[in-house]
Amino acid sequence: MNMKKIVLTLAAVMSMTMAFAAGENDNNNTTTNANAYKFNVSTYALSRALNLNYDQVDVVEDINRTFATEMMNASVADNSERDAKVQSAIKKDLSYMRYVLNDRQYREYVKLLNVTLNNRGLNK
Incomplete structure (x- = not known):
């Protein structure tokens, strides 16, 4: 039971990290695109x-x-x-x-x- 909690916690942390990283990449692309027009x-x-x-x-x-x-x-x-x-x-x-x-x-x-x-x- 304890191992199951660890695996689920690890999966939740990984998915949150991936979602955060994807959002950062979108923000960087938007900034780069805006800078191209300056x-x-x-x-x-x-x-x-x-x-x-x-x-x-x-x-x-x-x-x-x-x-x-x-x-x-x-x-x-x-x-x-x-x-x-x-x-x-x-x-x-x-x-x-x-x-x-x-x-x-x-x-x-x-x-x-x-x-x-x-x-x-x-x-x-």
Whole structure:
């Protein structure tokens, strides 16, 4: 009888541990997914990489702020709408940047954006 209690207690403890671990894994995935949509771009680093002039820096900073906001809005959207919102945010960002940057700067920006999106698993 004593052995039966030990086995049942052990089974209960193991099942609670497994349930807790599964919940932790879900929380980690949610956090990782939310972090994938955070775009806090350093304007200084981007301005150095693209060799932006003073006027371009201000405009690019505003564009990046808008892009970051749209990506965060996409992160909280339903799964059915998320991909469409991400693609819309990317298209808007690229169209705004195309207007502000010259050809060389724009090509470099597209490369940087693609690498970032690929690293975060958002480029499909």
